[in-house]
Amino acid sequence: MNDGDLDALLSTPLGDVADAGFSKRVALAVAQREGWRERLTTYAPIAATAAVVPFLPGAQIAEAASHLTPLIANSVALSIAAAALILTISFEQRLREWQFAL
Amino acid sequence: MSTDTDFGALVRAHQSKVRGFLRRLTRGDAALADDLAQETFLEAYRKLAQYRGEGSFGSWLCGIAWSRFLMERRKRKEEPLDELPESASPDPAPASAARLDLERAMALLSAEERAALTLCYALGHSHGEAAEILHLPLGTVKSHVLRGREKLKAMLEAES
Known part of the structure; x- marks a missing residue:
């Protein structure tokens, strides 16, 4: 075998590997890992908060809350902001589920 | 989007490129190559923000695939990848007897030689690009290509 033949043989592109569901398996694995990451980022702050709560000055917070509650309840701007936040989060979740279902 | x-x-x-490259590295072990390819894409997804657009995305993926292959080789101390039984052919559709002979001979090379030859010939990368993908000095890649090519030539000539 001469050098030219060997070079030609070596330069032959690798054959196409049929997808055969590989891309879907990767997408599924990505979605699963993202799910774990999302759960971790959701529940870790909740767990951290729960761990801190017993050490907070409850009486002082309750007193402050009693002053603030009427103000918050009567705030239209705050209600709109809360509604917008809830809608954005649920829309994003639905969109992500829909994209992975494709 | x-x-x-x-x-x-x-x-x-x-x-196709990543799985083909890994099949060459694993000497035709399609199942192992696909596992490594999946890990490659998962790592790529995690590190997507780190891709700076220097070189092609395919080269970047091949670099991750090579790292994954090396990690797997280190993990399998008791059964190194280089001693895995040789499968028929890493190529899903070998075009000719010459191609089959090449794949058999290729399986006898070191992983570094297989990787360097595959990147520089079959995948069309320059020596410099291959050096970046394999995280090796340029001179080392050139010597892997040269030595691997000489070994292949000797083996193919002996067979014919």
Whole structure:
């Protein structure tokens, strides 16, 4: 075998590997890992908060809350902001589920 | 379009190259190559923000695939990848007897030689690009290519 033949043989592109569901398996694995990451980022702050709560000055917070509650309840701007936040989060979740279902 | 759907398109576009490269590295072990390819794409997804656009995306993926292969080789101390039984052919559709002979001879080379030859010849990368993908000095890659090529030539000539 001469050098030219060997070079030609070596330069032959690798054959196409049929997808055969590989891309879907990767997408599924990505979605699963993202799910774990999302759960971790959701529940870790909740767990951290729960761990801190017993050490907070409850009486002082309750007193402050009693002053603030009427103000918050009567705030239209705050209600709109809360509604917008809830809608954005649920829309994003639905969109992500829909994209992975494709 | 979101990162997820974009990434799905990237997987579809590059899966053949990455899986083909890994099949060459694993000497035709398609199942192991596909596991490593999946890990490659998962790592790529995690590190997507780190891709700076220097070199092609395919080269970047091949670099991750090579790292994954090395990690797997280190993990399998009791059964190194270089001693795995040789499968028939890493190529899903070997075109000719010469191609089959090449794959058999290729399986006898070191992983570094297989990788360097595959990148520089079959995948069309320059020596410099191959050096970046394999995280090796340019001179080392050139000597892997040269030595691997000489070994292949000797083996193929002995067979014929």
